[in-house]
Amino acid sequence: MSEPVVDPAQNPTEPAQPAAKPSLEESLAALDEQTRAFVLSEVQSARNEAKNLRTRVQEAEPIVSQWKALEEASKSELERAREELTRWQSEASTWRTQAVSSRVETLAAGEFADPSDALAAIDPAKYLDAGGQINEEAIKADLAALLERKPHWRRQASESAAPRIPAPNPAQGSGGGTSAPDPAGQLAAILRSQLGT
Numbered sequence: 001m002s003e004p005v006v007d008p009a010q011n012p013t014e015p016a017q018p019a020a021k022p023s024l025e026e027s028l029a030a031l032d033e034q035t036r037a038f039v040l041s042e043v044q045s046a047r048n049e050a051k052n053l054r055t056r057v058q059e060a061e062p063i064v065s066q067w068k069a070l071e072e073a074s075k076s077e078l079e080r081a082r083e084e085l086t087r088w089q090s091e092a093s094t095w096r097t098q099a100v101s102s103r104v105e106t107l108a109a110g111e112f113a114d115p116s117d118a119l120a121a122i123d124p125a126k127y128l129d130a131g132g133q134i135n136e137e138a139i140k141a142d143l144a145a146l147l148e149r150k151p152h153w154r155r156q157a158s159e160s161a162a163p164r165i166p167a168p169n170p171a172q173g174s175g176g177g178t179s180a181p182d183p184a185g186q187l188a189a190i191l192r193s194q195l196g197t
Helices: 033-074 077-108 115-121 136-149 183-195
Strands: none
Touching: 077 115, 077 136, 115 136
């Protein structure tokens, strides 16, 4: 008795085999002998060159890593200290500028409707002296001059410098609502109902 031939497309239990990729030789079979030989020699030459380059890269990797290690080791202590000093000076400059900017906004908060307007209009770097101290008197004078030039930036009389305290909303929070149930009382009620008392 012969077994029936089952088409894989009709039988979902067997996975369909992917079509085999034709080899280079099969792909070039339609070409004449001379053209096929030329294409194969060019492909082989390219493969050999790629293999040679991969080998050279693998041989060069340890040499490059050694060079980098030697370069780092050859830096003098002075060069490393200079790099560290440059980094710290840059960070210190950033911190000083932020401190001056914060001080400008604080001083402008009493007079300006939006203190960030004052900060945008003046250069914070010019208020630091050689010792890194903030010159508050110069800031105050420049803020006053800025308000003279731009009076529409001044805080209105109806706006107070003190923050507004919000009025309580009885609909929120613990304002007059029902209190939370007592867990002990709830347990006692359940036990009473179970015991029938």
